[in-house]
Amino acid sequence: MERIEKARQIIEKAKAEGRALVEPEAKEILKLYGIPTPDFKVATNEEEAVKFAREIGYPVVMKIVSPQIIHKSDAGGVKVNIKNDEEAREAFKRIMENAKNYKPDADLWGVIVYKMLPLGKEVIVGMIRDPQFGPAIMFGLGGIFVEILKDVSFRVAPISKQEALDMI
Helix, strand or coil, X not given: CHHHHHHHHHHHHHHHCCCXXXXXXXXXXXXXCCCCCCCEEEECCHHHHHHHHHHHCCCEEEEEXXXXXXXXXXXXXXXXXXXXXXXXXXXXXHHHHHHHHHCCCCCCCEEEEEXXXXXXXXXXXXXXXXXXXXXXXXXXXXXXXXXXXXXXXEEECCCCHHHHHHHC
C-alpha cells in the first residue's frame, strides 16, 4: 500500500503543478509497481553528469528533463552511447544548450543519466480520461515512431492481461 501512496503523491504533485510527469517521475512509478527500469540519476551540472555516469557505468544515455520539452529528440535533448567522462561532460553541455535554444522559457531540471541498454523496441504507455468512456490505457511504438506512424492502441480501463497482450 505504501508504493501506491508514493505513486499517488508523485502524480498529485505533477497535477497540482499543472504538468505531465517528467521521465524520472514516470520511471519512479514504474519501479514502484515492479516494472524493470534502468537505474538513473538526474544531473544538474557537468560534474554530476560525469560522476553519475561513472557510478552507473559507461556507456550511458542522457536526456533533458523539463516539463515543457516533451519531444526530447526534436530539441536535441538526447545523447546515446556516451562512453567516457569527456563525452559525458560534452553531452551534458550540448543537451542543456540545445534545450535552451529550442525553448528558451523552459524550466530545465537537469539531465537524466542511465545505462545504455542493448537495442530493443521502444514503446509508449499512457493513460487518458475520456469524457465518454472514462479511463483508457494506451500502448504503441515509442520514440520518434509514435508521431510518425501513430501506431497506438487504446482500451477502456481496467484491462485484463489478455487485452494487454492483444494491444502489444
